[in-house]
Amino acid sequence: MDLRNGCFLSIFTVICCHSLFAGCSSSSFISDGVFVSQSSTGRHLLQNKKACPVNFEFQNYTVITSQCKGPKYPPKLCCGAFVQFACPYADQLNDLTNECASAMFSYININGKYPPGLFANECKGDKNGLECPAQPPSDSHDHSGTLFNSKPSCIIVLLVAFPILLAWFI
Template sequence: MGIDRSVFSWMLLFVGLSGLAPCSFVSDDVLKPHGSTGRSLLQAKKSCSMSFEFLNYTIITSKCKGPQYPASLCCSAFLEFACPYADYLNDATTDCASSMFSYINLNGRYPPGLFASECQGEKEGLACPPSSSPDAADAPHSAQSLIIALIASMCAILVAILF
């Protein structure tokens, strides 16, 4: 009976710790306008590997409406839309963020800098909710969490067998 309890304790500990993966953020740099300067030719950005052209922007356009553009609705809609793509958007070597904002503005006709001025986050950026459903953008992270959980479970079973 004591072994069963220790196995359960170890499994619970490892699975619990594997679920403590850091939540993702949409970096503050994503929200800042990046105007062109003379040096930008030397630091040309790579084309984004993610296509933002045909995504469903109604998540934002249905909630974030003018003329008031309520910050709570606009920011929550922005996070709901952008968080699944945080890894792409936070890559400063690509034009993913500017591409996404071009399509947001094309679909919603928002004032320049609306999301940068209204949506304030932590020092890392805007915190993405952990409950956002994983999709293709999050697949590497969810697979990594699954592998960690499986390894932790196997370790717990091994410890239970050996001790």
């Protein structure tokens, strides 16, 4: 009986840890695919994209518009501001089945009146794309309430797993 409980406890712990790490992980890069024009040449017949879960219309673009200014558009300032703005949405932007990248760039260009392709031509990363620095959790990026954060799922896993594990030892 103790062997069965120990085996169950081990399997349960592995599943909980896997769920915890999978639910809490997020992109640490912005893929170069987000820079590809949505109207690029190629066959996109009947390929409808999903709506973006982030409402980019009402985001605060001052982090970009205050630092990335023409006529020279300094790459270091522009790319730094772009990364600062876009990294909190890396998961959504890297999902090329939705309209997030095109919506974000449309609103960046509307708010900053930037030349087409400015960020694609100036901001170069490595083979994975632009690296996103680790950021502390913050709810200041999306005040519209349209983006669901995956962090509560981590808390739910812990809240469910802890009492069950505690019950086995009591």
